Amino acid sequence: MRDPSLEAIVAANDDYRKGYHDGNAGGLRAVDTDLAVGNIRQGKTVFGLPGTVAAYHDDAWDGGIQSAGLSTVSHKYTETDIDAGDNYQYTGHPLTVVEGAVIEAFGMAHVLAEAINKLKMQLLIGGVLVAESGYISTTGYSVKTVMGYREGLAAGDYTVALEVKNYDTETRWVRRISYYLGEGSVSA
Amino acid sequence: MKFLVPLTGTLLTYGPTGDPDDPVRVIDLDLGDVEWHAVGFDLENGLVEIEVSGAEAAMLKIKQLLEGNTVQELYDMSGSPRLKKPGVS
Numbered sequence: 001m002r003d004p005s006l007e008a009i010v011a012a013n014d015d016y017r018k019g020y021h022d023g024n025a026g027g028l029r030a031v032d033t034d035l036a037v038g039n040i041r042q043g044k045t046v047f048g049l050p051g052t053v054a055a056y057h058d059d060a061w062d063g064g065i066q067s068a069g070l071s072t073v074s075h076k077y078t079e080t081d082i083d084a085g086d087n088y089q090y091t092g093h094p095l096t097v098v099e100g101a102v103i104e105a106f107g108m109a110h111v112l113a114e115a116i117n118k119l120k121m122q123l124l125i126g127g128v129l130v131a132e133s134g135y136i137s138t139t140g141y142s143v144k145t146v147m148g149y150r151e152g153l154a155a156g157d158y159t160v161a162l163e164v165k166n167y168d169t170e171t172r173w174v175r176r177i178s179y180y181l182g183e184g185s186v187s188a
Numbered sequence: 189m190k191f192l193v194p195l196t197g198t199l200l201t202y203g204p205t206g207d208p209d210d211p212v213r214v215i216d217l218d219l220g221d222v223e224w225h226a227v228g229f230d231l232e233n234g235l236v237e238i239e240v241s242g243a244e245a246a247m248l249k250i251k252q253l254l255e256g257n258t259v260q261e262l263y264d265m266s267g268s269p270r271l272k273k274p275g276v277s
Binding site: 085117122124126127128129130131132133134135137146147148149150153154156158159167 | 197200201202203204205206207208211212213214216218219221222223224225226229242
């Protein structure tokens with residue numbers, strides 16, 4: 001005799017009172033089909049089910065990482081003269097993207113500059129300037145970064161480049177220890 | 189804070205891609221000790237919208253520069269030519 005009568009375990013709520021349920025031969029996955037490996041984050045296990053969803057996955061984003069890379073465009077101690085108003089460019093790897101893609105990039109430099117508040121870092125994607133840093137504000141070694149992006153691109157190849165721009169009225173030099181470019185693209 | 193800045197350089201395609209030897213870029217004006225990145229391009233009118241950050245004094249200076257002058261005046265100050273577009277000589 002069931003007194004009170006046994007209740008089914010249901011997906012609609014988490015009310016699971018002691019002594020009131022008669023179980024389900026199909027297990028919890030039969031109670032709620034949303035309990036599935038594809039709904040659980042990778043690295044987590046829920047009721048014995050190991051998740052398979054990659055950490056970067058977002059249900060609202062139907063694209064994915066198309067390509068990514070890190071270019072070490074220079075990593076040795078050299079000295080470069082930059083004429084007044086001119087710039088010096090370091091070029092990274094080209095990215096091939098599909099229609100509507102987004103490219104995000106950063107450039108990072110460890111430099112020694114001749115002049116304070118005369119030189120800046122610039123970032124270009126596909127021959128288009130997308131970002132500029134503040135001044136290199138010390139004649140000692142410093143690390144300067146610049147970040148930018150472009151979106152809604154046409155399909156094709158896009159090269160990311162990092163530049164040092166000389167805003168002074170005379171030639172200035174920079175000595176570089178390292179320049180790095182990080183590039184990534186995602187499809188729309 | 190966002191500003192519109194005139195562009196110079198050579199546009200090869202509406203991809204858009206610029207000429208590696210003459211990149212599409214803001215006119216040749218030192219905008220001061222600020223950082224900026226592009227948030228949108230109006231290639232028909234040769235403008236880029238940039239998001240700028242920096243100290244208060246530097247922000248005031250760039251605001252006076254970019255909002256206190258017409259596009260033509262900014263081109264004249266910089267000495268930069270207008271953006272060259274595909275099929276337009």
